[in-house]
Amino acid sequence: MGDVVLMQGNEACVEGALAAGMRLYAGYPITPSTEIAELCALRLPQEGGKFIQMEDEIASIACAIGASVAGVKAMTATSGPGFSLKQENLGYAVLAEIPLVVVDVQRMGPSTGMPTSPSQGDMMMARWGTHGDHPVIALCPSSVKEAFDLTVRAFNLSEKFRTPVLLMMDEIIGHLREGMSVPDPEEIAIIDRPTVKYPDPKRLPYHMKKGQLVPEMAPFGMGQRYNITGLIHDESGFPTNSVEESEKMINRLMHKISDNYNYIKDIVTTNLDDADTAIFCYGGTARAVQSAVEMAREKGYKVGIFRPRTVWPFPENELLKAASKLKRIIVAEHNYGQMVLEVERVVKDNCKIDFVGKWNGSVITPAEILAKIEEA
Amino acid sequence: MVNTADVKPKTRQMSNLIYKYMRPEHLPHIWCPGCGNGIIMRDVAQAIENLGLSRNNTIIVSGIGCSSRAAGYLDFNTIHTTHGRAIAFATGIKLANPTLEVIVIAGDGDISAIGGNHLIHAARRNIGITVIVMNNNIYGMTGGQYSPTTPKGALGTTAPYGNLDRPFDIAGLAYGAGASFAARGSAFHVQQTINIIQEGIRHKGFSLIDVASVCPTYYGRKNKKGSAVDMLKWQRDNMIPAEKAATMDPVDLRGKLVVGILHQTQYKEFTYAYEQLIKRLYEEREANE
Numbered sequence: 001m002g003d004v005v006l007m008q009g010n011e012a013c014v015e016g017a018l019a020a021g022m023r024l025y026a027g028y029p030i031t032p033s034t035e036i037a038e039l040c041a042l043r044l045p046q047e048g049g050k051f052i053q054m055e056d057e058i059a060s061i062a063c064a065i066g067a068s069v070a071g072v073k074a075m076t077a078t079s080g081p082g083f084s085l086k087q088e089n090l091g092y093a094v095l096a097e098i099p100l101v102v103v104d105v106q107r108m109g110p111s112t113g114m115p116t117s118p119s120q121g122d123m124m125m126a127r128w129g130t131h132g133d134h135p136v137i138a139l140c141p142s143s144v145k146e147a148f149d150l151t152v153r154a155f156n157l158s159e160k161f162r163t164p165v166l167l168m169m170d171e172i173i174g175h176l177r178e179g180m181s182v183p184d185p186e187e188i189a190i191i192d193r194p195t196v197k198y199p200d201p202k203r204l205p206y207h208m209k210k211g212q213l214v215p216e217m218a219p220f221g222m223g224q225r226y227n228i229t230g231l232i233h234d235e236s237g238f239p240t241n242s243v244e245e246s247e248k249m250i251n252r253l254m255h256k257i258s259d260n261y262n263y264i265k266d267i268v269t270t271n272l273d274d275a276d277t278a279i280f281c282y283g284g285t286a287r288a289v290q291s292a293v294e295m296a297r298e299k300g301y302k303v304g305i306f307r308p309r310t311v312w313p314f315p316e317n318e319l320l321k322a323a324s325k326l327k328r329i330i331v332a333e334h335n336y337g338q339m340v341l342e343v344e345r346v347v348k349d350n351c352k353i354d355f356v357g358k359w360n361g362s363v364i365t366p367a368e369i370l371a372k373i374e375e376a
Numbered sequence: 377m378v379n380t381a382d383v384k385p386k387t388r389q390m391s392n393l394i395y396k397y398m399r400p401e402h403l404p405h406i407w408c409p410g411c412g413n414g415i416i417m418r419d420v421a422q423a424i425e426n427l428g429l430s431r432n433n434t435i436i437v438s439g440i441g442c443s444s445r446a447a448g449y450l451d452f453n454t455i456h457t458t459h460g461r462a463i464a465f466a467t468g469i470k471l472a473n474p475t476l477e478v479i480v481i482a483g484d485g486d487i488s489a490i491g492g493n494h495l496i497h498a499a500r501r502n503i504g505i506t507v508i509v510m511n512n513n514i515y516g517m518t519g520g521q522y523s524p525t526t527p528k529g530a531l532g533t534t535a536p537y538g539n540l541d542r543p544f545d546i547a548g549l550a551y552g553a554g555a556s557f558a559a560r561g562s563a564f565h566v567q568q569t570i571n572i573i574q575e576g577i578r579h580k581g582f583s584l585i586d587v588a589s590v591c592p593t594y595y596g597r598k599n600k601k602g603s604a605v606d607m608l609k610w611q612r613d614n615m616i617p618a619e620k621a622a623t624m625d626p627v628d629l630r631g632k633l634v635v636g637i638l639h640q641t642q643y644k645e646f647t648y649a650y651e652q653l654i655k656r657l658y659e660e661r662e663a664n665e
């Protein structure tokens with residue numbers, strides 16, 4: 001471990017990305033994610049990487065995908081309105097299986113909303129924003145250290161599964177400053193994408209061996225000539241209208257993530273052993289929840305925390321298992337009620353579900369969560 | 377689109393370029409009989425042959441539309457991207473690996489309507505990619521809607537009373553945005569267009585070649601321009617070389633097809649400038665240590 005330094009969540013994201021091997025960033029200025037672009041502009045050329053400020057949000061994600069196609073780990077970051085604009089190309093990266101990290105430092109919406117105010121209102125857009133059926137991996141950090149660690153993990157997951165990974169930060173964590181120690185490079189496990197070792201003209205780019213779910217495409221320029229497209233394609237990488245091939249492709253994309261759920265899942269639980277009530281939270285909201293739980297425990301309430309750091313795919317099995325021992329789950333999130341819908345879908349009548357939300361640009365306070373705990 | 381699957385290409389006289397630079401297993405192409413795009417695709421292959429570019433080191437990037445299907449037919453590293461975004465994808469590829477030769481093939485709607493922002497900014501940035509526009513004055517893939525290069529008054533399925541918009545001059549637009557190379561070719565002027573594409577690829581910086589294609593199926597039929605041959609003859613009869621056009625009154629150039637290199641200058645290419653920055657920072661760090 002290195003020395004403890006005072007760092008902002010957005011800065012930790014950049015340092016995590018650099019540690020993970022990011023060598024190209026393409027972005028467009030937008031609050032509250034702009035510090036990510038600013039720090040990339042400063043740091044990337046120092047590390048032999050490239051920063052480019054593109055003409056718009058769509059160009060930024062397109063540029064990052066292009067760089068990844070050429071074999072370079074790439075990232076783009078944005079906030080609400082920009083995340084809306086990126087959705088089409090996000091789907092392109094899912095379908096064409098291009099590794100990519102997209103950061104959304106969420107702010108209050110809809111539309112221009114309140115640009116500097118915290119929100120977690122993009123959680124369902126993260127899941128369903130791009131058109132068509134598709135799998136998604138999305139991670140939510142709750143501290144500056146987690147912003148670093150989960151950015152590294154976002155790159156590793158995107159490389160391992162050749163899919164875009166969303167780092168769903170929020171204004172609270174993006175702009176939070178706290179002490180963290182940057183791990184030494186040898187402490188950080190890095191995963192690189194599956195790639196053919198040498199060019200083989202006969203090899204089909206999306207060819208799968210039995211049981212294989214992730215293709216081993218070569219970076220452009222390596223000598224393996226092939227085609228990439230956003231059209232439904234077969235193993236050759238060329239478009240197909242075959243009903244069988246298109247179903248096979250969508251099934252594989254889904255299974256690529258769902259079959260690896262145990263590897264992708266990441267849940268932190270606190271004080272659940274003796275709890276009859278759990279607070280379901282993620283991202284910046286977890287800070288207030290932590291304080292509220294400490295206050296409630298002092299008053300004798302048996303309350304714990306269920307906090308997914310991987311929010312998509314949703315931690316269904318783990319939540320259901322936890323719910324079977326609980327009387328009540330309180331979902332706390334900075335929106336009108338998004339992930340609570342998933343909690344209700346999964347938990348059903350296994351226990352009572354309550355909601356504490358905020359959609360006015362201010363933060364949920366520990367007192368508000370405590371009040372909800374005491375309501376029972 | 378007319379189905380050409382029943383036309384057997386092997387019974388025709390085929391160019392060697394097909395075997396060397398195209399993917400015969402993916403031919404025949406989907407373009408209609410008489411479409412200019414096939415001629416322009418061949419021009420690109422011939423220019424690459426003349427320049428001796430490595431197939432493994434050349435990247436073809438396209439967007440969405442009739443023109444963009446060219447990427448699938450050409451045997452390079454090819455990427456068929458989203459509508460309008462080919463230049464933005466190409467920017468990422470070139471910046472990630474500046475040793476690659478990156479060529480964008482796009483249509484007029486793709487590059488100057490939905491992708492117009494990327495066009496002007498790539499031109500301004502002077503990133504070393506070559507953009508070849510198959511300009512057929514119409515959205516062909518979706519069935520003949522007016523595009524940013526449809527002439528004022530012309531008909532399209534979305535301009536049943538005549539187009540009210542004024543058209544873009546795409547080469548002029550790129551030049552105005554700062555492109556260091558802006559040129560125009562045509563489907564009829566094969567030899568000139570091959571030469572211009574060659575010069576565009578050789579040029580160190582952003583180059584745009586606006587190639588007048590022909591769309592007899594939609595634009596031609598809707599606007600009573602006659603057959604594909606008639607449309608190509610119009611290109612032949614109305615062409616003015618760029619050198620001559622430079623000496624003429626702009627009023628006399630209205631309705632004419634100016635072919636040639638319209639503008640060429642030299643200034644620092646973007647990825648080169650960025651690599652110099654990386655080098656400078658490295659040297660400064662070495663000096664301080």
